[in-house]
Amino acid sequence: MADVASDFGEAVISGLSQPRRIIPARYLYDVRGSELFEQITRLPEYYPTRTETLLLKRHAADLGRLSGRGRPVVEFGAGSAAKTPLLLDATGATTYVPIDISKEFLEGAMARLAAARPALRIVPIAGDFTHPLKLPPLAGPLTGFFPGSTIGNFDHRSAVNLLRSLRQTLGPAASLVIGIDSRKNSRLLEAAYDDAAGITAAFNLNLLQRINRELDGTIPIDAFEHRAVWHDGLGRVEMHLVANRDVAFAAAGRRFSMGAGETIHTENSYKYTLEEARLLARASGWEPLAFWTDPDGLFGLHVWTAASDELQP
Known part of the structure; x- marks a missing residue:
């Protein structure tokens, strides 16, 4: 069986080093992420x-x-x-x-x-x-x-x-x-991934908290916001973590920087x-x-x- 912790570090380094930053959705599901997802499943929008x-x-x-x-x-x-x-x-x-x-x-x-x-x-x-x-x-x-x-x-x-x-x-x-x-309907889809109570936002932002916990990260969580958007041509909802200001941080022994408006793509959900x-x-x-x-x-x-x-x- 693969070492999940090692895989996580490699995925973060690789994903944050790309011009279009992306971290696979499976890494949303640590213990805290799994608990938050269970809360999501009980939301009225979901x-x-x-x-x-x-x-x-x-x-x-x-x-x-x-x-x-x-x-x-x-x-x-x-x-x-x-x-x-x-x-x-x-x-x-x-x-x-x-x-x-x-x-x-x-x-x-x-x-x-x-x-x-x-x-x-x-x-x-x-x-x-x-x-x-x-x-x-x-x-x-x-x-x-x-x-x-x-x-x-x-x-x-x-x-x-x-x-x-x-x-x-x-x-x-x-x-x-x-x-x-x-x-x-796109409004139903986007609401399901951006609920009024903010649970899905917390689920998405937990990925950054996981990086800080497990990979000696220094990411300022308040520098990022959750975003969910439907792409009709691709037939999918995308989840992103959007930088709301210029930000620099460390993760897994590497240094990274992002400009305001840049995103980390965390999940696709094809329909x-x-x-x-x-x-x-x-x-x-x-x-x-x-x-x-x-x-x-x-x-x-x-x-x-x-x-x-x-x-x-």
Whole structure:
């Protein structure tokens, strides 16, 4: 497994050294970032969590039938696993393998789940699922769970590569239950990533605080502001940290400077039409089986199966 702390330092140095500064979104999720994201999921503006939860409840019987009853469930980016029991109940799974980058947050979440479900076999993996991961020995075909539209954090090429990697990880005859956010009114999208309570702003700014904590950073947090903007042509919401004045600071043993108005690009969240989502599936070695959405078309829940052609290395 990769050294996450070392990877973080390398990503910060590389990202802040580019003409257009960017730090990958996965580094937003330290313990504090994960806690803030859980708060985001409960905000009135943030529709994905409650909509996906509704779909998981409403279509539980079909989920169990299509994704395979009794199969071990492997969740990529488990977080608090708040939605996971819905899929475990729908499929009758007795083994659960949660994967998350934040080891401390994962351990706490799994302790709570184990207390609530003592008969469930839980095999947690603290790691970055964007890199190949070896699963423990598991019986039979597997069901992957990739909720929350996390796939939207990746550009199209990276999304295809990741989904191919997940297919390799899960193995032959696997199924994948995946949540994918839908294209919609730009005001709804921007509000979901820039809430009135300022929780998303705190989540974004926590990345700078993490740099200061873990990489001996000297970033003045008040020199930056959160910004979320929808790019219709690219089909994505972008999150940035915008310098509100000229600023110089150290991080990971390097010196950096930014002018007022310059930004650090911290996250993309791509939105998909149904047709685009199905193209994404087929391009990455999956075959769409089912799709459900809410009456307002805010969010989509998909079930895919591994395509029948031989898995490629």
